[in-house]
Amino acid sequence: MKFFVRSTLILISVLLLGGCAREIPKAPQADPSTYKPMESLPLLCDYVYLIDPDTGQTLIDHGSEEMMYPASLTKVMTSIIAIEEIPDPANITIEFTQEMLDGLIAASANRAGFLPGDKPTALDHIYGDLLPSGADCSRALAFYIAGSEEAFVERMNRKAEELGMNNTRFMNTSGLHDDEHYTTCRDMMTLYLYCMQNKTFMDILKTQVHVSVPVDHFPNGLGMTNFVLMYINQENPQYENYIIPGFVAGKSGYTTEGQYTLVSNADINGMNLVMVNAHGYVEPHYPASIEDAATVYNWYNDHFARIAAVGEGEVFGTVRVRNSFGKDASVCAAKGVTADLPKDENLHIYINYPEVMEAPLKKGDKIGTVSVYSYDQLYETVDLVISQDKPVSLIGKFQTALYDYSGGRLWMGVLLVVLIAASLVCFGILIVLIQRENKAKSRKA
Numbered sequence: 001m002k003f004f005v006r007s008t009l010i011l012i013s014v015l016l017l018g019g020c021a022r023e024i025p026k027a028p029q030a031d032p033s034t035y036k037p038m039e040s041l042p043l044l045c046d047y048v049y050l051i052d053p054d055t056g057q058t059l060i061d062h063g064s065e066e067m068m069y070p071a072s073l074t075k076v077m078t079s080i081i082a083i084e085e086i087p088d089p090a091n092i093t094i095e096f097t098q099e100m101l102d103g104l105i106a107a108s109a110n111r112a113g114f115l116p117g118d119k120p121t122a123l124d125h126i127y128g129d130l131l132p133s134g135a136d137c138s139r140a141l142a143f144y145i146a147g148s149e150e151a152f153v154e155r156m157n158r159k160a161e162e163l164g165m166n167n168t169r170f171m172n173t174s175g176l177h178d179d180e181h182y183t184t185c186r187d188m189m190t191l192y193l194y195c196m197q198n199k200t201f202m203d204i205l206k207t208q209v210h211v212s213v214p215v216d217h218f219p220n221g222l223g224m225t226n227f228v229l230m231y232i233n234q235e236n237p238q239y240e241n242y243i244i245p246g247f248v249a250g251k252s253g254y255t256t257e258g259q260y261t262l263v264s265n266a267d268i269n270g271m272n273l274v275m276v277n278a279h280g281y282v283e284p285h286y287p288a289s290i291e292d293a294a295t296v297y298n299w300y301n302d303h304f305a306r307i308a309a310v311g312e313g314e315v316f317g318t319v320r321v322r323n324s325f326g327k328d329a330s331v332c333a334a335k336g337v338t339a340d341l342p343k344d345e346n347l348h349i350y351i352n353y354p355e356v357m358e359a360p361l362k363k364g365d366k367i368g369t370v371s372v373y374s375y376d377q378l379y380e381t382v383d384l385v386i387s388q389d390k391p392v393s394l395i396g397k398f399q400t401a402l403y404d405y406s407g408g409r410l411w412m413g414v415l416l417v418v419l420i421a422a423s424l425v426c427f428g429i430l431i432v433l434i435q436r437e438n439k440a441k442s443r444k445a
Contacts, residue, residue: 029350029351030348032348032350032371032373032376032378033376035346035348035373035375035376036346036375036376037375037376038346038374038375038376038377041060041295041296041299042295043062043277043280043292043295043296044260044280044281044282044288044289044291044292045260045277045278045279045280045288045289045292046062046063046066046068046278046279046280047062047063047064047066047068047185047276047277047278047279048060048061048062048063048185048275048276048277048292048296049061049062049063049064049185049186049189049275049276049277050273050274050275050296051189051273051274051275052271052272052273052274052340053193053272053274054271054272055306055338055339055340057339057340057379059273059300059304059340060275060296063185064184064185064186064189064276065167065184065185065186066184066185067167067182067183067184068182068183068184068185068258068261068278068279069175069177069181069182069183069255069257069258069261069278069279070175070181070182070183070188070253070258070261070278071175071177071253071254071255071258071259071260071261072110072133072174072175072251072252072253072254072261073175073183073188073251073252073253073261073262073263073276073278074138074170074172074173074174074175074181074253075129075130075133075138075173075174075175075251075253076130076188076191076192076195076251076263077156077159077160077170077191078129078138078141078142078152078156078173078174079126079129079130079141079195079201079204080159080191080194080195080198080201081141081145081152081155081156081159082122082125082126082129082141082145083126083198083200083201084198085145086122086141086144086145089121089122089123089125089126090121090122090123091121092121092122092123093119093120093121093122094119094120094121094122094125094140094141094143094144095117095118095119096114096115096116096117096118096119096120096136096140097116097143098116099143100116100136100139100140100143101115101116101136101139104135104136104139107135107176109135109136109174109176110132110133110134110135110174110227111132111134111135111136112125112127112128112129112131112132112134112136112137112222112224113128113132113134113136113218113222113224114128114134114136114137114140114212114215114217114222115216115217117216117217118215118216118217118218118222119215119216120212120213120215120222121212121213122141122144124137124210124212124213124222125137125140125141125144126141126204127204127207127210127212127224128212128222128224129141130204130205130251131204131207131209131210131224131225131226131227132224132225132226132227133227133251133252133253134224135173135174135175135176138173138174139173139174141173142173149172149173152173153170153171153172153173156170156173157169157170160187160191163190163191163194164190165183165187165190165191166187167182167183167184167186167187168182168183168184168187168188169181169182169183175253175255175258176255177255177256177257177258185276185277185278186276188263188276188278189263189274189276191263192251192263192265192274192276193274196265196274202248202249205226205249205250205251206229206248206249207226208225208226208229208230209223209224209225209226210223210224211223211224212224227252228249228250228251228252228262228264228290229249229250231287231290232244232247232290232294233247239287240286240287240290240291242290242291242293242294243294243298244266244293244294244297244298245266245268245297245298245301246266246267246268246269246297246301247264247266247293247297248264248265248266248267249264249265250262250263250264250265250290250293251263251264252287252289252290258278258279259278259279259280259281259288260278260279260280260281260286260287260288260289260290261276261277261278261279261280261289262275262276262277262278262289262290262292262293263275263276264293266293266297268297268300268301268304269300269301269304269305269306269343270305270306271300271304271305271306271340273297273300273340275293275296275297277289277292277293277296280292300340303342303343303344303346304340304341304342304343305340305341305343306338306339306340306341307338307339307340307341307343307347308336308337308338309337309338309339309341309347309349309372309379310333310335310336310337310349310370310372310382311333311336312333312334312335312336313332313333314332314333314336315330315331315332315387316331316332316333316351316353316370316384317330317331317351317353318330318331319331319353319354319355319356319357319367319386320355320356320357321356321357321358321359321361321386321390322356322357322358322359323358323359323392323393323397324359324360324361324390324391324392324393325393325395326390329361329386329387329388329390330386330387330388331353331367331368331384331385331386331387332384332385332387333370333382333383333384333385334364334366334382334383334384334385335382335383336382337372337379337380337382339372339374339379339380341372341374341379342374342375346374346375347372347373347374348372348373349370349371349372349373350370350371350372350373351368351369351370351384352368352369352370352371352384353367353368353369353384354367354368357386359390359391359392359393360389360390360391360392361386361389361390362386362389362390363385363386363387363388363389364385364386365385365386366383366384366385367384367385367386368383368384369381369382369383369384370382370384
């Protein structure tokens with residue numbers, strides 16, 4: 001009798017501790033079709049291409065493959081070739097000649113300002129090429145490296161082909177307009193990402209002011225101002241001033257046909273943002289492309305950050321496994337998701353997995369998905385997996401049968417077991433009492 005009572009109590013305990021409880025339904029989720037779209041930014045440029053090369057995200061793509069005229073963005077290619085092909089530019093002198101100057105004044109080309117007879121260093125010419133966007137320095141570098149502008153342009157086009165800039169063609173070293181001198185924002189992004197790996201290039205592009213070595217016409221050196229940084233984060237601005245937290249560097253350009261263009265990058269909230277924007281115009285001498293950079297970078301500074309939206313192994317709930325003994329199994333992410341995502345309610349994590357599954361299941365089996373949305377755009381979907389083995393077992397089958405019989409109500413199932421056990425105990429006690437009474441009668445007889 002004692003054994004029977006103990007066995008009944010053990011069975012009840014197993015049912016209670018084994019997790020036969022009714023599952024808690026997942027919290028209701030908004031349907032992804034109801035997610036709010038990202039607002040359109042008020043931009044001046046017709047073409048805008050914004051990416052984060054660290055995550056591989058394309059954040060804005062407005063006409064990235066449309067043909068556009070690069071204007072002085074051309075000098076990004078001119079300067080990187082010079083940096084790569086002149087081994088010690090600070091100790092190499094390139095004399096500026098009349099041939100290098102011919103035609104630039106008539107074309108109203110930007111010039112750093114060197115005059116025939118000046119002998120600055122190759123490094124000075126590279127600074128002049130990038131900071132004040134000097135076509136005179138572009139020419140000087142071309143003549144020194146290749147002997148002529150035409151020969152240097154051939155190198156530029158070979159380099160573009162090597163980098164996979166398949167929709168680009170250069171006709172000169174500076175970006176002066178030519179109908180056959182064209183590129184795309186996507187191709188310029190390819191070039192700029194390549195240049196960003198070169199420390200010398202980036203150090204030059206981040207320089208506010210550079211003064212050349214003393215030369216004949218500038219005995220104290222020729223001063224050169226960065227035509228991009230002069231508009232950004234200035235304490236005592238002389239022109240339009242844009243506050244852009246995290247702005248790193250950029251190269252701008254302008255021609256009447258190409259309008260304002262810019263390649264730039266900024267480190268914002270842990271994001272490595274790189275942008276090419278082109279064909280923007282408001283009025284003469286107004287830095288439309290730089291204003292767009294301020295609009296874009298500041299908007300992303302206010303609304304986005306590099307966020308670990310899903311952690312590898314992060315638990316997103318539990319699943320009840322029929323016919324297997326034990327508590328509900330945890331449901332976790334198979335891998336993590338870190339990306340440039342909204343910092344507010346526009347980051348959505350949509351979870352999809354069943355509340356009940358059938359044994360057997362093995363640890364790591366896919367049972368659902370978790371999707372990460374930025375506004376109404378799906379960024380990535382990763383698998384949800386079960387956290388432990390859930391084999392079929394006899395007690396698990398009994399649990400499931402009891403669960404089904406009781407309609408998923410644990411207290412009813414346990415109460416049923418208790419009532420059955422109590423009935424059996426009472427029946428056993430009755431049998432024992434009858435047996436004792438019979439034995440007593442037998443002794444009297």
